[in-house]
Structure formats: C-alpha cells, structure tokens
Amino acid sequence: MSQPLRILYCHCAYAQVVPPETKAAVLRKLAESGVAFDAVADLCEMSAKRDPSLKQLAGGPVKIAACYPRAVRWLFNAAEAPLPDNGVEICNMRTESAEQVISALLEGQEVSS
Amino acid sequence: MKPAATAPIFRIALYEAAGSQPLNTSDRADLLSALLEKGYAITCIRPGRAVTNSISEGRLLVLGRFDEQKPAEAEDQGGAVKLHFRDIRELDVPKIVQLVDQVRGELRAPEPRSWKPWFPVIDYGRCTNCMQCLSFCLFDVYGVSTEGKIRVQKAQNCKTDCPACSRVCPEVAILFPKYKSGPINGDEVKQEDLQREKMKVDISALLGGDIYSALRQRSEQAKQRFSKERDEKRALEERKKCLAKLQEALDIPPEVMNALPSAEQIQAKTAAAMANSSD
Numbered sequence: 270m271s272q273p274l275r276i277l278y279c280h281c282a283y284a285q286v287v288p289p290e291t292k293a294a295v296l297r298k299l300a301e302s303g304v305a306f307d308a309v310a311d312l313c314e315m316s317a318k319r320d321p322s323l324k325q326l327a328g329g330p331v332k333i334a335a336c337y338p339r340a341v342r343w344l345f346n347a348a349e350a351p352l353p354d355n356g357v358e359i360c361n362m363r364t365e366s367a368e369q370v371i372s373a374l375l376e377g378q379e380v381s382s
Numbered sequence: 383m384k385p386a387a388t389a390p391i392f393r394i395a396l397y398e399a400a401g402s403q404p405l406n407t408s409d410r411a412d413l414l415s416a417l418l419e420k421g422y423a424i425t426c427i428r429p430g431r432a433v434t435n436s437i438s439e440g441r442l443l444v445l446g447r448f449d450e451q452k453p454a455e456a457e458d459q460g461g462a463v464k465l466h467f468r469d470i471r472e473l474d475v476p477k478i479v480q481l482v483d484q485v486r487g488e489l490r491a492p493e494p495r496s497w498k499p500w501f502p503v504i505d506y507g508r509c510t511n512c513m514q515c516l517s518f519c520l521f522d523v524y525g526v527s528t529e530g531k532i533r534v535q536k537a538q539n540c541k542t543d544c545p546a547c548s549r550v551c552p553e554v555a556i557l558f559p560k561y562k563s564g565p566i567n568g569d570e571v572k573q574e575d576l577q578r579e580k581m582k583v584d585i586s587a588l589l590g591g592d593i594y595s596a597l598r599q600r601s602e603q604a605k606q607r608f609s610k611e612r613d614e615k616r617a618l619e620e621r622k623k624c625l626a627k628l629q630e631a632l633d634i635p636p637e638v639m640n641a642l643p644s645a646e647q648i649q650a651k652t653a654a655a656m657a658n659s660s661d
Contacts, residue, residue: 273431280418283498284560286567293415300411305431308414309423313499313559317537320391322423322437340559340568343503347534363567 272329274356276306276374279335283311287336287362294367295334299374303381316344323350330356332374336363391440392491394424394482399431402446403471412475417482421494437463441489443482447471500560501537502547508555508571515547515556516655520638523547526655546632 278299281287299306307326309315312335315323327350335341338359345352360370394417398404405413410426417424425435439462444452452467466485470478486493502515502523511532516524524547525535545566548556554571561567565575629636 281560282418282421282495286560286562296414296418297411300414300426301407303428305426305428307423307425308418310418310421310494311499313501314421314497315423316503317497317499317501321439322391322393325435325438336559337564337568337570339505339570340503340557343505343557343568344559346506347503 274330274332274377275326276304276378277326277331277333277335278306278308279312279333279362280308280310281312281336281362283314291362291365291367291370295362295370295374298367298371302375302378304375304378312341312344316348319348323348326350327352329353332358332360334360334362334370334374337361390489390491391437392422392486392489393437393440393442394422395427395442395444396424397427397444397446397448399427399429401449403449405447409475413478416475416479420479420483422482439463441466441491443468443485445470445478445482497538498542499537500542500544500558501540502534503557503559503568504532504534505555505557508553510553510555512552514550514552518550519547524655526658541635541638543635544633544638546634546638549632 276299278296280292280296296308299308323345327345331352333341338361341359342352358373360373362370396405396410396413398410404410414424414426425437442463442465444465444467446452446467446469448467448469448471452469454467456465456467457463458465466489468481468485470481473481509532511530513526513532516526516532521539521541522536523534523540525533527533545558545561548554548558548561548566554565554575556566557568558566559568563569565571
C-alpha cells in the first residue's frame with residue numbers, strides 16, 4: 270500500500286532569513302485549508318538533534334515548505350534520514366512568494382472551503 | 383547551550399478528527415504560530431490521519447476539543463509513544479500555550495529554544511573529503527568517521543554566525559542554511575561561485591599553502607624584525623591588521639577571532655582525528 274503524502278512546514282524560528290510575512294501567510298493558509306500537516310519550529314534544530322521523526326517524514330512522499338532545496342536535502346541527510354529521490358517537493362520560502370508555496374503544497378489536496 | 387541529543391522527543395498533536403470539534407481557523411493559525419515561536423513541533427491531525435503517525439517514539443501531547451472524556455495517558459500499540467490527552471475546549475490561545483508548557487515541564491521534556499541551531503551541513507554530492515574544513519575549524523566541529531569520511535561531529539561547538547569553514551572549502555560543499563547569502567545558505571552553486579571560492583583558496587595558497595603556517599611565519603618574521611626594533615606597539619598593530627584582514631575575508635565574528643587556538647593545537651587536533659579514524 271502506498272504511503273499518503275505528508276506536508277511539512279518549517280517555521281525557521283531561530284533566524285530571520287525567511288521573510289516573516291511569507292512564513293505567516295503560508296502557515297495561515299495551511300491552517301485554513303483543513304489538510305493534515307506537520308509544522309516544526311526549525312528543521313536545522315531537528316537535524317542537529319537527529320530527531321527520529323525526520324526518518325518518518327523522509328519515509329514517503331512529502332512536500333516541504335522551508336528554504337533552499339539543497340540545504341533541506343542535506344539537513345535530512347545529516348540526521349541520517351535521507352529524503353528519497355522521488356516523491357519529494359521542496360518549496361523555498363526564502364525566494365518564492367507565499368502564493369507560489371501554498372499553491373504547490375496544496376496541489377492535489379482536498380481543501381476545505 | 384548544547385543540543386540535547388538524547389533527550390526524549392516531545393511533540394504536540396492538534397487533534398481535529400473524529401470525536402473532536404475543530405477549532406475556528408483563526409484560533410488554529412494563532413495557536414500554531416504561538417507554539418512554533420516557542421519552539422514546539424505540532425502535527426495537525428485531520429480525518430484520515432492517525433495520531434500515532436506523528437512520532438515513532440517519545441511523548442505526544444494530544445490537544446483537542448474532545449466529544450468524550452479521554453484518559454489522561456495512553457500508549458500506542460508498540461509502547462514506544464506515550465500519549466497525553468488534554469481537552470482545550472474552554473481555553474483561549476495563551477491558556478493553551480501555558481498548558482503545553484506546563485505538561486512539558488511535568489514530563490521533564492527539554493525546554494525548546496535553548497540553542498540556536500547554527501552548524502555546518504556537508505553537501506556530500508560536492509565534498510571531496512579534502513579535510514580542509516577539519517584542519518581549519520578551530521573548535522572541533524569536524525571529525526572523521528570510521529570509514530575515513532569527514533563528518534560534522536560536534537555541531538554544538540560551532541560558533542554562531544561563523545561561516546569561516548565554508549569559506550575555505552574549495553568545492554563549496556559546506557552549507558550554513560541560516561546564512562544570509564548563497565551559495566553558503568544552500569542556494570545552487572554557480573560557476574562564478576566556484577571561481578570566487580577558488581580565488582579565496584588561491585589567496586591562502588599564495589600565503590604559503592597553509593594559512594596557519596603563513597600566520598606563524600609572518601609572526602616569526604615580525605618577532606625578528608620587531609625584536610631588533612624593540613617596537614612592541616608596532617608588532618601589535620601588525621598582528622591586528624593581519625587578523626582584521628582574515629576576519630573580513632572569511633566573515634568571522636570577532637568573538638571567534640578572540641578565541642583562536644595556536645597553530646600547534648590545530649595541527650595536533652587534525653593529526654589526532656586522522657589517527658582515530660584509522661584505529
């Protein structure tokens with residue numbers, strides 16, 4: 270049986286590198302959408318602590334709203350939870366607009382109106 | 383503060399599926415934002431998503447506006463996840479955050495936001511295992527695996543906002559995801575980045591191949607020169623100028639510059655790491 274798609278949102282809570290308005294808009298839209306998702310304070314922190322839940326997140330198809338895809342992939346790798354080559358979509362909140370990110374995250378999802 | 387590598391996992395599940403009334407959208411967004419700002423991780427459970435998918439081990443605080451009274455505690459089937467149910471029906475957002483803090487305290491889970499996660503991340507797709515980072519880092523962040531591969535061994539030793547090791551990496555293989563600019567922040571590496579990084583390494587090569595040996599040589603030359611001239615003030619100025627150039631070129635924070643160990647200590651550390659890896 271195939272695993273369901275997960276959505277992961279990183280709040281990058283310990284730095285000011287992601288525009289706050291982008292983070293706020295993406296989180297708000299996700300909260301309004303009615304979809305299940307995981308929201309973490311900071312992926313870097315989880316990677317440094319080798320948080321075992323990263324393995325769960327990397328265990329199947331996942332859409333991630335965080336920062337640069339190269340950074341996100343190697344952060345997972347550093348936590349011994351490498352992301353699979355297929356079924357992973359990483360949206361960069363440092364460079365993309367909130368609309369672009371949310372549209373990619375919710376594409377194909379059943380969203381409550 | 384060091385990251386608690388072995389501390390139990392504490393996670394929050396906001397349960398809004400069968401047997402629970404959903405929050406209004408505004409409260410949900412405000413609650414998530416408040417908890418994330420405090421450093422918590424939350425799984426939003428909706429119909430079709432199992433609570434136990436949130437984590438594979440640790441403590442899971444399940445918040446919900448439950449239709450029926452829940453037991454305060456339960457275990458998942460394997461016993462690896464302990465569930466703690468709390469009803470939030472009568473609580474506003476600040477009170478829920480307060481409740482989360484209280485339960486975390488009772489469960490003796492570590493306080494979030496106790497460490498700013500600043501540390502290098504190696505892009506093994508680019509790394510050539512040249513060990514320049516290990517030789518260069520002053521704080522034992524890097525080590526060598528039993529397979530002889532460079533690795534980040536003590537992330538907590540890294541000095542916040544110091545990206546110096548990534549500056550000396552000839553392959554631009556060291557990332558600091560929270561760094562202000564690319565390619566160190568994980569942005570794609572462009573040809574001009576490689577050229578720029580190569581130039582930096584070449585500067586170090588021009589100084590004599592090993593920046594520490596260059597600094598040592600320079601210091602000895604200065605000693606000789608100034609011992610003749612007996613001008614300690616000038617020697618100090620020269621040293622300051624040299625360190626300022628290094629600090630500017632590599633974007634090293636002043637507190638890191640003030641904590642420089644000796645070249646001998648650094649060389650001994652590199653030799654020890656290499657020896658340990660071959661044991």
